[in-house]
Amino acid sequence: MEKIFLLTVFVILNFTFCIGESYGQWMQCYGIYGGFVQSFAKSGDNIFAGVRSFTSPVGVFLTSNNGRNWSQTAFNNQPVYSLAISGNIIFAGTWTNGVYQSTNNGQNWTQTALNDHLVYSLAVNGNYIFAGTGAGVYVSTNNGQNWSITSLNISTLSLEFSENNSEDSEQVIYAGTHSNGLYLSSNYGQSWVQAALNNHSIHSLAINGNNIFAGTFDGLYYSTNNGQNWIESELINLDFWALELSGINIFAGTWTDGVYYSSNNGQNWIQLNQGFNGTPSVISFLITDNSIFAGTYDNSIWRRPLSEIIGIEKISTEVPSAFSLGQNYPNPFNSVTSIKFKVTSASPYPLQRGTQVVLRVFDLMGREVRTLVDEELQAGVYEVRFDAGDLPSGIYFYRMETENFTETRKLILLK
Secondary structure, eight states: OHHHHHHHHHHHHHEEEBOOOOTTSOEEETTOOSSEEEEEEEETTEEEEEEEOSSSOOEEEEESSTTSEEEEOSOOSSOEEEEEEETTEEEEEESSSOEEEESSTTSSOEEOSOOSSOEEEEEEETTEEEEEETTEEEEESSTTSSOEEOSOOSOEEEEEEOOOOOTTSOOOEEEEESSSOEEEESSTTSSOEEOSOOSOOEEEEEEETTEEEEEETTEEEEESSTTSSOEEEEEESOOEEEEEEETTEEEEEESSSOEEEESSTTSSOEEOOTTOSSOOOEEEEEEETTEEEEEEBSSOEEEEESHHHHSEEEEEOOOOSSOEEOOOBSSSBSSEEEEEEEEOOSSSSTTTOOEEEEEEEEOTTSOEEEEEEEEEEOSEEEEEEEEOTTSOSEEEEEEEEETTEEEEEEEEEOO
C-alpha cells in the first residue's frame, strides 16, 4: 500500500491539470508557476509551451490532449524564450545558450551551432529557420547545423512571415526590433529595409494579408499596406506582448490589462478577461483545435473555447464531397440563430491546405450588416452562431463564398 501511495504522489507532482470546460470564461491549467509562459508551438496532437523564469520550473512543457494535462519534457533546466516547429523537429530558443532541437517530441534535446545567444524569437519557412537574438537575426538552412548572421545585426524581439501562398510572389519576413522599429526582408534576410514604424520596441507581430499588427511597449499599431504607413489603434499606452489571429479576429495580450479582442480586423476592441483570477500579464497565445491558449507571467496557462468567442465551431472532421450552405435554425429567430455549412478540400491532400471561406449577412437593401466568417478553413462541417441582437426585425440574406462556390439563403429576424 505504501508503494502505491508514493507512485500516486509522483504522478500528481509531475503533471499539471486544466479544469474542465466552462462556457464564457477562461479556464486555468494548474501547475506551472513562478515563470513566464513565453511561447507555444503545435506539432500533430502535441502542444509545447516554453517557460522562462528566475526560479523553477523552466524549460519545455508538453500536452497531447489539448491542454487537459501537461508534463515537463527532458528540457527542464534552462529558461526557454521561443519555440518553433519544422517538420518533426522542435526548436527551442533559450535565455543564454542559443537554440536546442528535439526530433522525438521532447524526449531528448541537442544544442545547435547557435549556442551562445539570447534567442527572443524563432520563425520557420520551408528550409529557412530564423532566430531573432540580442545581437541580430540569424538564419539556418540545414536544421540548425550551421547559422549565419543576416545583415540585420541589432536586437530583434519578434519575427513573423507574411501569409503568402502564391509561388510567384515574394515571401516577406518582418522583424520587430528593440527601440529601432520594424524591418522587412523579401530575400530571406540577405537585405533589410526599415518600415515606417521606427523608434519603437516591437514585442509581437501578426499578419493577415496586407494588414500588419505590431504590439509595442506603448500601444498597438496597424498597417493596411504592408508596413508603408502605420496607424495607432485605440489601444494606446499599453504594453503588448502577444498577438494571435483567426481570420479577422485578433487577440492581443497586454502586461497590465489582460486580453483584448477585436472581431473586425482591429477596428474595435473589447476586453476579454472573464474567468481570470485577477488580471494577468498575457505574454503568449496559441489557437488550435477550437481552443485559444494564453500564457501568462506567474499565473499559469489558461484555455478558452474559441467557438464561444468568435461564434464558429468545427462540428465534424468528415471531408464533404461538395460545398454547401444550410438553412439557419431556428428560422424565424429572435436574436440568435445557427448556420451550418460544409467545406470540401481545395487540395488533393485535405489536411495540407485550407479554403478561404467568407460568410456575410446583408439587409434587404443589399448592405452588409455582419461578417460571420472570413478565414481559411480545413475541410469539414462547421456551425456559426449569428447574434442579431443589435439589428431591427426584418428579412436578411446570408451568402457563403469561396473561390469556386457561392450560395445565398434567406433568414427572418422577429423580435
